[in-house]
Amino acid sequence: MLTKKSGLKVVALLEAIKGLVSLIVGFGIHELAGQNIQVILENLLRHFHLNPANELPGILLEKASLLTPENLNLVVIGAGVYAIIRLVEAYGLWFGLLWTEWFALVSGAIYVPFEIYEVIQHQNDLSVAVLTINLAVVAYMYSVIREHKKDTENKPNQQ
Template sequence: MTDVAQHQHPHYNPDPHAHPGLHVIAIFEAAKGLLALVAASGLEILGPAPLQRWLHELINRFQLDPHHGAIDWLSHVINPGSVHLAAAIGFGYAALRFVEAWGLWRVRRWGSWLGCISAAVYLPLDVYALIQHPGWLAVTVLVVNLIVVWVLARDLFNRRY
């Protein structure tokens, strides 16, 4: 950042030891936040009717028993209350992703901590998904999360937490 830019933004003081990949991860996290925001908004705007139609199409297409197993459970839990709860969780997830993206973009240590912890939480689930459903998608998700954890942990180590 030039001297002129630093005078224009006195609160922006990037750590010279910060990892250069923080901005890439910030963009990735902001994109995840945007997707969650769109999904949560869609749930709130559309309500349970499209989900119920999709479930009935699934039952008809694959000739599933609507009174057995997960299909029966889904048909009972798709209601306005559950859709509002799912949308609220989606909005919360979006807010978390946006806060993390802002912290990473502004090269804040807390942003690296938040990102490292939130990505690491998914690693056991990613490994489980890979075991249950091996394939390129499961491998890609695991590798991306491992890279994110590695970059952010290395950033924290290089900046000494």
């Protein structure tokens, strides 16, 4: 079983990975500015022998078609802001900062209704896995915060 400290480090690593992936995606999109992203993505899917008619490659192609030169900068800025938030959260969880425990709980819980909707609308292994992992993180962060509260309530009684 995970200790509280090691559990927070696991969540911190998960958040850091999300932040780094967001940075990579943001820089990748920025590098592709001015190019036809749809064609590049189609070539990439072909290179990896993925059928664009399948569900996940089809979703990627659909989303790529929404990227225009006008909104590309907003997507890059959004990816950067998301990455900074996730990396700050990871840092705080790694070093046991109390406010990041609350932040992890709230930021994870915000996504749950959207993830449930996604599972209902497009039930696939990825959407179920994302929901399951997020629910586990939210439940874990709730238990950590509840344990903190219990510890603070018991401290005055011990004196």
